[in-house]
Amino acid sequence: MQKIDIKTLKENVVSLFDDKWALITAGNKESYNTMTASWGTMGELWNKDVCFAFIRPQRYTYEFMEREDYFTVSFFPEEYKKALGFCGRYSGRDYDKAKQTGLTPMEVGNSMSFEEGEIILLCKKLYIQDIDPKGFIDESIDAACYPQKDYHRMYVGEIVEAYIK
Numbered sequence: 001m002q003k004i005d006i007k008t009l010k011e012n013v014v015s016l017f018d019d020k021w022a023l024i025t026a027g028n029k030e031s032y033n034t035m036t037a038s039w040g041t042m043g044e045l046w047n048k049d050v051c052f053a054f055i056r057p058q059r060y061t062y063e064f065m066e067r068e069d070y071f072t073v074s075f076f077p078e079e080y081k082k083a084l085g086f087c088g089r090y091s092g093r094d095y096d097k098a099k100q101t102g103l104t105p106m107e108v109g110n111s112m113s114f115e116e117g118e119i120i121l122l123c124k125k126l127y128i129q130d131i132d133p134k135g136f137i138d139e140s141i142d143a144a145c146y147p148q149k150d151y152h153r154m155y156v157g158e159i160v161e162a163y164i165k
């Protein structure tokens with residue numbers, strides 16, 4: 001992997017999340033979890049380069065996001081779409097996702113990602129906020145995305161390291 005300045009990343013951020021999907025991973029070698037995410041973005045906030053992740057409270061990954069100070073956001077070549085499908089369908093409570101998908105866990109700074117990643121962002125947690133239904137101007141989003149009222153927790157992470165292949 002080659003360390004880069006995140007500002008030199010050429011990919012379209014909307015397409016990265018919506019089309020490629022990401023793995024959000026938190027924890028350490030002994031204990032970590034990962035899940036697929038397609039809701040997220042990156043940009044600039046508080047004079048820092050940041051990445052936003054949105055995690056529903058029932059995800060196993062949520063526990064790791066709460067426990068840890070860092071998390072990674074990783075994007076993969078197309079051939080790993082099936083692996084990402086698995087990580088987005090099954091819980092780490094029930095399966096060893098690395099074992100099931102063949103992805104190879106590796107340490108990245110104070111967190112974890114996978115050797116197969118082609119873009120890996122190491123993020124330091126800066127801010128959390130639960131989606132507040134009172135904030136919806138377009139209330140149809142609440143009805144469409146939260147029938148179970150399981151509002152995402154938004155994590156704003158500072159992108160402290162970025163790697164590409």
Ligand SMILES: Cc1cc2nc3c(=O)[nH]c(=O)nc-3n(C[C@H](O)[C@H](O)[C@H](O)COP(=O)(O)O)c2cc1C
Pocket residue numbers: 021033034035036037038039040054055056058059060061062084085087088089090091092093152
């Ligand atoms: C394409 C795709 C995108 C997803 N995006 C999100 C997301 O942004 N936030 C979220 O909380 N769950 C999202 N999920 C659902 C989780 O990945 C899924 O519930 C996963 O099994 C959670 O695993 P865990 O319990 O091991 O954390 C997505 C699933 C898929 C397939």
